[in-house]
Amino acid sequence: MSYIWKPSADRVQSSSLHSFxxxxxxxxxxxxxxxxxxxxxxxxxxxxxxxxxxxxxxDKGKIVIQKNKRFHKNVFFPDSKINYAENILKKKxxxxxxxxxxxxxxxxxxxWEELYEKVCRLSFYLKKIGLKKGDRVAAYVPxxxxxxxSFLACAKNGFIWSSCSxxxxxxxxxxxxxxxxxxxLISCDYYYYNGKKINILEKVDDILKGIPSIKNTLIFSxxxxxxxxxxxxxxxxxxxxNSSLDEExxxxxxxxxxxxxxxxxxxxxxxxxxxxxxxVLIEHNKEFILHCDVKxxxxxxxxxxxxxxxxxxxxxxxxxGSSIFLYDGAPTFPKLDILLEYCQNKKINLFGVSAxxxxxxxxxxxxxxxxxxxxxxIIASTGSPLSAKSFEYIYQNIKQDVxxxxxxxxxxxxxxxxxxxxYSNVFKGEIQGQSLGIDVDIFDDDGKTLKAGEKGELVVxxxxxxxxxxxxxxxxxxxxxxxxxSKFSNIWHHGDFIEKTSNNGFIISGRSDATLNPGGVRIxxxxxxxxxxxxxxxxxxxxxxxxxxxxVRIILFLTTVNNKDLTEDDIKIVKDKIRKNCxxxxxxxLVLKAPDIPxxxxxxxxxxxxxxxxxxxxxxxxxxxxxxxxxxFFEKLNQLKN
Numbered sequence: 351m352s353y354i355w356k357p358s359a360d361r362v363q364s365s366s367l368h369s370f371x372x373x374x375x376x377x378x379x380x381x382x383x384x385x386x387x388x389x390x391x392x393x394x395x396x397x398x399x400x401x402x403x404x405x406x407x408x409d410k411g412k413i414v415i416q417k418n419k420r421f422h423k424n425v426f427f428p429d430s431k432i433n434y435a436e437n438i439l440k441k442k443x444x445x446x447x448x449x450x451x452x453x454x455x456x457x458x459x460x461x462w463e464e465l466y467e468k469v470c471r472l473s474f475y476l477k478k479i480g481l482k483k484g485d486r487v488a489a490y491v492p493x494x495x496x497x498x499x500s501f502l503a504c505a506k507n508g509f510i511w512s513s514c515s516x517x518x519x520x521x522x523x524x525x526x527x528x529x530x531x532x533x534x535l536i537s538c539d540y541y542y543y544n545g546k547k548i549n550i551l552e553k554v555d556d557i558l559k560g561i562p563s564i565k566n567t568l569i570f571s572x573x574x575x576x577x578x579x580x581x582x583x584x585x586x587x588x589x590x591x592n593s594s595l596d597e598e599x600x601x602x603x604x605x606x607x608x609x610x611x612x613x614x615x616x617x618x619x620x621x622x623x624x625x626x627x628x629x630v631l632i633e634h635n636k637e638f639i640l641h642c643d644v645k646x647x648x649x650x651x652x653x654x655x656x657x658x659x660x661x662x663x664x665x666x667x668x669x670x671g672s673s674i675f676l677y678d679g680a681p682t683f684p685k686l687d688i689l690l691e692y693c694q695n696k697k698i699n700l701f702g703v704s705a706x707x708x709x710x711x712x713x714x715x716x717x718x719x720x721x722x723x724x725x726x727x728i729i730a731s732t733g734s735p736l737s738a739k740s741f742e743y744i745y746q747n748i749k750q751d752v753x754x755x756x757x758x759x760x761x762x763x764x765x766x767x768x769x770x771x772x773y774s775n776v777f778k779g780e781i782q783g784q785s786l787g788i789d790v791d792i793f794d795d796d797g798k799t800l801k802a803g804e805k806g807e808l809v810v811x812x813x814x815x816x817x818x819x820x821x822x823x824x825x826x827x828x829x830x831x832x833x834x835x836s837k838f839s840n841i842w843h844h845g846d847f848i849e850k851t852s853n854n855g856f857i858i859s860g861r862s863d864a865t866l867n868p869g870g871v872r873i874x875x876x877x878x879x880x881x882x883x884x885x886x887x888x889x890x891x892x893x894x895x896x897x898x899x900x901x902v903r904i905i906l907f908l909t910t911v912n913n914k915d916l917t918e919d920d921i922k923i924v925k926d927k928i929r930k931n932c933x934x935x936x937x938x939x940l941v942l943k944a945p946d947i948p949x950x951x952x953x954x955x956x957x958x959x960x961x962x963x964x965x966x967x968x969x970x971x972x973x974x975x976x977x978x979x980x981x982x983f984f985e986k987l988n989q990l991k992n
Contacts, residue, residue: 353775353853354745355754365772366639370403382773382783383854390789393812397426397632397787404635407440408432408601408628415813421840422830424813427628431601434608434627435506438668439466445647446673448495451692453679454542456573460495465502467595472503474596475589479566481533483508483602486610488532488564490514490523490550490557491656492541493678496570496586498665500536501609505627508602512610512622515657516541516548517951520556522973526612529622530822531563536586539571539578544680554583604628605819611659611761614950614974621829622822625764633765633816634666640786641769642700642728642755646671652702652730653681653689658952659761660702660732667700681707686714690721690748697725704733704953705740705756712743713889713911728753728770733953735858737880738779756781758846758858762834763816767808767844768856779880780855788814792848797838805849805874807862810842817842847874864957866895867902871935875957878906878936881928887911887920892947893938894961896990905964905990906938909947916943942987946980960984 362368362380371378371385378384389396394414401410411429418424441447441462448465450458460468481487487504491497491513504511512530514523516538527535535557540549551569558564570586571578578585608627612620638644650667651674654660667674675696681689681703693701708731729744729752736756744754755770758781766785774782784790789812792800800806821829837843847862859865859874866873875893882891889909895902906924910916921941929937948956951974959969963984972978 354741354778355752355776357753357772357775362772365643366645367641367643367772370400370640373403374399380773382771385773386784386786389786390812393787393789397815400636400640400787401427401632404632404639406432406632406635407437411604419840421813421835421842422817422827425605426813426815427604430604430628432604432628432631433506433599433601434631435469435502436599436601437631438502438505438665439469440669441671442466447668448498448674448676449696450495450676450678452542452572453545453677453683453688454547458495458574465499468499468590469502469506470595470597471590471593472499473506475593476503476507476509476534477596478593479534481507481509484510484607486510486512486530486532487534487536488512488514488527488530488561489536489656490516490518490554491536491538492516492572493654493656493661493676494538494570494572495676496538497536497656500568501665505608506599508600508606510607510610510624513656513661515655515951516550516553517543517655517976518657519973520553520560523553523557524560525971525973526620526622527557528561529619530610532561533563533565535561535564535567537567537569539569541572542679544683602627607819609662610822611662611764613761614952614954619971620974621833623761623818624820624822625816626819629815629817629819630662630666630764631669633763634663635669636786637663637765637769638667638670638672641766641771642730643753643772644670644672644700648672648699649675649697649725650700651675651677651693651696651698652700653677653704653707654702655951659764660952662764664702682710686711686716687718687721690718690723693726694721694723699725700728700730701726702730702732705731705736706733706953708736708740708744709883709890711748712740713883717747718749723749726752728755730755730757730770732757734955735860735876735880736779737876737883739880739884741776741778758856759785760844762818762844763814765816767810768848768858774854777851777853777855780851780853780857782855792850793838793841797841800849802850802852805847805859805872807837808844808846808848808858809838810844847872861957864894864961866893866904868895868904868935869901873904873932873936877932878904878928878938881931882906882908882924885923885927887914888924890947892944892955892957892960894957894964896961896964898939903939904937906941907944907947907960908941909944913945916941940990944980944983946977946983948975948977948980950974951976964990
């Protein structure tokens, strides 16, 4: 298969990846696979050299990896000291550090100088009320500048941050925050979504009743110039205006916890995944600088909420000296191309979205012919596999000369295992390559490495810095070991069903726990989605396996354009396309129309919850699902009960 995009020779020569290769003294001839192999065979040298290359502020120490026979007990830079916020706040000039746009049209900006000052003032206040290193601060917040000020003030002082986006209901917030016993809650008065102004404060009362450990609640107003009417809580801006400037940046251990993220919680209580400050800093620096070729003064925009790991990722972009751009609201309101228009108006260089957003534009036949997107160098897509058709769509209808990066990793490592690079060409439907310094492989069920073209389990064979340092309240590591080390002995099992291609790229076929097994053949759900979602009358699909007559049968649910009914002819078109482009084994036993597809807060399809319902099992935590009413249809579906 021929490539769909090739980076120019000038772009490769001027890339940070090329500079780093020369810095290492390697002659890989721009062969990414060779460079990656060197990076995993010389792991200590790679991470030590990259620390220097990316100019991390701190004391590196003498040990790169404190080794242990148990994979997850290996510790990176055990005698180093850093402060994450000090690395973020290197610039102190009057240029914009962060820009914000709301779907309501409200804009806000903050300079590097002002960001530094506000972080230092909030830091003073948090110390004054008695918070100590390791105390938790919870934030129930929209994606705003005040949120980033709050996070950086916590990171500066060694407090542990944890955030949920305001689209979570109070029960979902309690399921998460109650486990970590925060002392402070930070929130906002309201936010906008899809044309509606939604009050947050009424849910804040429920949270406070459910979490007695919270002693102080700070509230900021959505629009900075508005005064908060209520007197019940502490006014965020009064705190900033009346606090002194605390410019002390204590350096903590490399592995000191910086934030707690949560598993989706769709099949049980969310797991509290705890990450270290230096761990995420060095990994994010590597991804931005080497894989995305982000340079100082670039402009970065990833559409995300504060409940998705891409928010944490975007904030780390500030460490490169780039400015970041925030958008709060629905991605297609007030119009379909509002995000792309924002890219045009602000001259964005890195634009990131979910694969589902790109699919949505494609399904609406959108063409960016009236926009000037010349500033965009890279488009990053994650959340679910980006189909070959969506690759074609981007190059034909959004921008011809752009580095399209499908990336994959997750909350578990707040980063990527496979992603893009400027040494490799882009092939449609493929992720370009492995993450440098991370020993990625694909195993069969017996733990043997598979050849190109064979599908299996995504694994990591050697320890890497951005492994979680622990799960909260899991002192014996029981939940941690069950999550990543229960399938293969002392090998990180990531849970993606994946294959390597002849181009040294990767294709992910969905989550391995959602794979289908009709007649004992493993089929990735993404293989079926890629076929059905390119059919003009279909908007989306969800596929599950149902236990049936001592085997598994495939059930495919579809949503349709204008909610039109599926005819027998429509179903035949769907089945024929799957049979022709996949195999007869892939063809669903039943194709049914559904009114809506349930998904997580970050937009991922909730296959496991639907599979449980169809197989007669109980769903424990509907609160984790963004649109829980979508499950009603599946619960009442009598034709699958037998």
